[in-house]
Ligand SMILES: Nc1ncnc2c1ncn2[C@@H]1O[C@H](COP(=O)(O)OP(=O)(O)OP(=O)(O)O)[C@@H](O)[C@H]1O
């Protein structure tokens with residue numbers, strides 16, 4: 233036990249600061265950067281509309297299909313935007329008027345002077361942003377960022393030292409191979425959990441940072457803490473699960489591309505598999521504990537939809553136990569492999 | 581008793597289909613033992629086998645009663661300075677030795693004390709705080725030696741430890757080996773050249789093509805090499821006549837008519853006398869088409885080992 237910690241401590245610096253792992257930080261920070269960027273653009277829009285004249289929401293909502301543009305102008309006054317154009321060949325005159333009710337922009341679309349359609353859009357909507365965040369988290373963060381980040385960190389724990397020709401120093405220390413494996417796994421886990429847990433905290437923080445104080449307060453009093461915690465936990469559990477898989481892959485195989493592709497494929501087709509096999513997927517468990525179901529655009533082609541759609545979720549407790557159980561299984565296989573591992577720098 | 585020996589029992593190791601070592605049986609007592617053989621003969625393979633870095637395909641190994649499959653026990657009594665020249669990145673010589681000692685469970689202060697001592701032993705104190713990456717070849721060699729001796733192992737395994745050392749350091753290093761051996765420890769080292777190690781070794785093991793060619797105290801091994809008979813094939817028209825003439829004239833151990841009908845097979849310990857005899861027979865009018873050494877490889881090897889590896 234003590235030895236595991238000593239090994240982990242010696243390894244940590246390499247796990248955090250290895251040049252090979254630099255891109256891991258980029259993956260982890262990407263969502264935070266996106267949401268900070270989005271936040272800034274929302275803020276700028278808000279500032280832009282802050283001084284604009286508003287029309288009461290009730291009045292705007294009253295405009296029924298068929299209302300004449302002149303009537304709308306008479307009731308609501310001068311619009312913020314007024315665009316008209318002719319549609320060639322079909323002899324239709326189109327016109328769009330935009331109003332602002334203090335939080336939403338409202339577009340009235342006319343054909344030949346009669347209202348055909350009304351579109352409304354909030355300047356920013358916490359509900360929509362939360363959905364976008366959920367989508368980003370499941371489709372990008374868990375599937376790709378944590379996945380490839382764990383790949384980068386864990387596969388190098390043994391393979392990287394084979395390439396550097398320094399693995400024998402570990403093998404020549406008075407440490408059981410299994411203990412060495414666990415020590416290195418702990419180092420990788422600490423590094424990846426900090427990096428990707430941190431990435432989740434930062435991006436969730438960025439999501440909250442630009443919300444209006446009313447929205448924020450409401451969310452905070454309801455689910456914010458709960459959601460944030462589960463996001464962080466699922467990112468970290470992702471590191472636990474993927475980490476063990478890639479650690480084992482680094483021991484068993486020469487080429488890191490192969491396990492990555494196989495694993496990615498496995499996780500992708502998981503939705504098609506019988507229920508029993510689904511239990512052997514890390515992603516399946518991670519998606520189960522994500523607090524907000526991700527949105528699915530109706531325009532996504534059906535095949536891709538099958539790939540992206542989360543599997544039938546299990547309860548959080550089962551999911552956590554599932555990841556830990558899978559990890560234990562994979563680590564057991566890895567420990568068998570590490571006992572057999574030989575120093576063989578020549579043919580690398 | 582076997583607790584004081586390093587034992588190899590019928591050990592073979594193949595890398596894929598490349599032979600590493602073949603059917604090795606060894607009983608190595610304590611003292612300085614040198615493994616001598618040309619490049620690719622299997623010295624490193626033997627050392628890696630006894631320290632568990634590679635595993636035998638067949639056979640068994642114990643080091644003072646401990647299996648190389650149990651590093652947690654073996655490494656407490658074994659220190660191995662490999663021939664791999666790599667060092668962990670960005671580490672100072674001192675940090676490198678200290679890190680190794682921490683894994684032995686020493687506390688930081690004790691590890692630092694021992695590391696400093698080991699580094700002093702290899703006369704590297706002046707460079708201890710520099711990065712290993714910036715060390716010269718000989719310095720890297722010595723820092724690996726320092727790491728191997730830092731926990732004062734009972735079995736010290738060193739792959740080509742004298743390579744690249746200047747004469748002064750070399751003498752100091754050899755003194756260190758002697759000192760270790762005098763305390764009843766094992767010092768196993770490897771070299772390409774017998775002359776380099778024969779003065780201070782208690783035993784030598786000659787190895788070629790993955791097989792142990794000779795083993796024992798240095799004097800006995802030398803004698804064996806000198807007395808090793810050479811085999812020749814004499815191509816001639818009348819094998820029976822030539823055979824009888826050879827028996828009369830030269831100091832040959834054994835003469836046989838080649839079953840393949842090519843001529844006469846001869847074993848001799850005195851190659852010069854044999855060559856002279858062949859010449860005389862030819863001059864007497866006997867038709868001799870050629871003389872071919874049959875065990876050229878082994879012969880060349882001995883020349884090489886004794887002759888200084890040129
Ligand atoms: N990792 C490996 N993969 C394949 N073959 C290997 C490997 N290591 C050693 N060999 C082969 O095993 C044989 C013995 O090699 P070994 O390294 O033990 O020789 P050596 O006596 O240490 O040579 P040197 O004096 O060059 O260090 C050689 O034929 C070598 O090609």
Ligand SMILES: [Mg+2]
Pocket residue numbers: 623624625663739
């Ligand atoms: Mg070698």
